[in-house]
Amino acid sequence: MRISIDFDKCSGHARCVARAPELFDVDDDGNSFVLVDEVDEADVEDAHKAVDVCPERAISVHED
Numbered sequence: 001m002r003i004s005i006d007f008d009k010c011s012g013h014a015r016c017v018a019r020a021p022e023l024f025d026v027d028d029d030g031n032s033f034v035l036v037d038e039v040d041e042a043d044v045e046d047a048h049k050a051v052d053v054c055p056e057r058a059i060s061v062h063e064d
């Protein structure tokens, strides 16, 4: 599984970081970014929860 962020939608709420700090971080300008290329099996549930908590619906996950 991979995670992508739509940077046109992300407004820096950082709820993704609060929910899954192993997967996301936010820079000083309030832009979130993904910390991993591939989501570990143990973090898949957190990835889905991050999708759910983002108020801008900026996060998506992709199975590959």
Ligand code: F3S
Pocket (backbone or CB within 6 Å): 005, 009, 010, 011, 012, 013, 014, 015, 016, 017, 026, 030, 031, 032, 053, 054, 055, 056, 057, 058, 059
């Ligand atoms: Fe951005 Fe949503 Fe996270 S707005 S900082 S991707 S909670």
